[in-house]
Amino acid sequence: MAVTAIGDYPVLPRDGVENFHGNQLVAVGWDHHLMIDAPMAFPLPAGMPFAALVGEVIPVAYSPHPEWEKIDWEAVTWTLDGEAFVPNMEASLEENGIGHKSVIRFVTPGLDGLWG
């Protein structure tokens, strides 16, 4: 399908990776933990090790959650863009297959969020 237009309609994506000054956009969501309202987005270098994402980036968004301290990171399961995913902690985002505008989600077994 296409836009109905009075003339040519050029395709001008505004958020190509080239516009992020050497970074790529990566979003991270913690399943079932909605006190942090939405998946959070970060501009990150493709060469950043996955361990740095876990150790330095994700806590900025998610450490205020009362269940954060209880997370057993060995038990955490991950998805990358909707597929099950076992990250290599030492490898870079790029080497882990994480691209521009990828979404990483994590599940913390036994920690279900704040519900009544």
Next chain:
Amino acid sequence: MANKLNMRDRYKLMTRLGWETSYQPMDKVFPYDSYEGIKIKDWDAWEDPFRMTMDAYWKYQGEKEKKLYAIMDAFSQSNGHLNISDARYVNALKLFLQGVSPLEYQAHRGFARQGRHFTGEGARVACQMQSLDELRHVQTQIHGMSHFNKYFDGFHDFAHWHDRVWYLSVPKSFFDDANTAGPFEFMVAIGFSFEYVLTNLLFVPFMSGAAYNGDMSTVSFGFSAQSDEARHMTLGLEAIRFMLEQHEDNVPIVQRWIDKWLWRGYKVLSLVSAMMDYMLPESPMSWKEAWEVYFEQNGGALFNDLARYGITVPDYAEICTKEKEHLSHQVWGILYNHTAAAAIHTWMPDDAKMNWLSEKYPDTFDKYYRPRFEYWRDQAENGNRYYSQTLPLVCQTCQIPMGFTEPDDPTQISYRVSEYNGDKYHFCSDPCKAIFDFEPEKYCHAWMPPQQIFQGNCGGEGLPAVLEHYKFNLGADNMDYVGSPDEANWNLWKGLNGSVSGDVKAS
């Protein structure tokens, strides 16, 4: 005295002012009302049921203005802002001025353009009147709110904010989308979906809520505007009927536009849901109740009426039915998370309000939202008010942070994604994804607030630079209501206990 023409004859005489052009062919003079694929056989079949003519229009609008300004003057002279239920209420007005009034101006522009481009002069005259109405609305709203601007924060740079601040990109992008469509799609988008189907959910709760909270100034401009809306609704309905009656090929095009624009409008109104359930200290009705009356009941009657043309209720209506139990709570949570970057205050409801929410939402509030809100409230009372330190992923279509849950699982965020030209695009819902998938060229160049901040187009890196770019008065326009200058002033004026620190803005 000569015999007066009857209404029907007067309408014909005063609106059929066009002629067949001879220097240029008609399709060169009106080049933009055919490319969308809508087929019109007979423009003379256009008839405005209100049969409004310019002479009557000036008379009635003049009378409305006199009544309105008398009330606004009286409100101002009697320090009416001191009679509202609570200063928290004023945040509903801030959201209105920042998010809705600029749309009135955009509507003025949009209808002025359609008032030039339709071939039929009946439609052109109706659009021109609506264009004037919309200009009147934005002017009276700014005028009405100017009184509040003297005493409260969060009003002073509304137009600057509308074009920049993240939550205002929701209404702004909605209207930009409509104004960049063709004239017939614009009429379905604004004239029909917004004005006819959804405007009741915007104006009636806002204005009835204003009355319920002692704000007679806003009630007056709201209902004065709303009396115009009634005419706009008939124009929207006439436009859609006219298209459906002119040619059967128009039906699928109109159906697709209805599906698209009811959803786009619904997402914009999710901000209103939070306003109704949380910002109004005294709520005349819940969002869920308003949705049931104004969409399910009245909208249902409308769709029954349109069924004879083959028009059906959008298939996502079931999602809305499930979501009415959750929408306002999720949106208030989103606003609460990101209040540091918003020109409104948010806060956690007190026990009385939480109990009201439990009563209005017996199946969902205590189960899914109260525990989170009570945790936030405890944290705030211990001096640890939670503010998000990061920027959310935002839906590419509606531009709201992706804080909405799966229709059948209120504990899990709904993620949807499309690939276009090698890039990923994220959505909050199936309808938002479907809208993108139909016209990806259009939505791939959407101005997404988080991405723009990361690309360095909003003042620089880090929140302080961005807020300076927004022209916020830090700590006054943004942050929690508790501890704000608005709160301090209110307590001072009303002789209430509580913090009296902070500068009094006006005396």
Next chain:
Amino acid sequence: MSTVFLALQDVDDSRPVVEAIKKDNPSAVVESQPAMIRITAEGELVVKRETVSNESGTDWDPQDIHLILISFGGNVDEDDDYFKIFWQD
């Protein structure tokens, strides 16, 4: 049959209109809400010039409804002698 509704401002000018509606539409339901009056009826609702004029003691033009109208649901039929909203089904 679907329900039509009419919302009027709760102001003095609305009173003769509401009274006329009650007379001409015996089954209409009139509800007070903050600052407004909401009237619902099955199928159709008519406001007649003659009845409103009798109620108010002055000649009432159906277009005067624009001064008090907030909102409505239904199709509109307006003429010199009446203002009507209706659903066709």
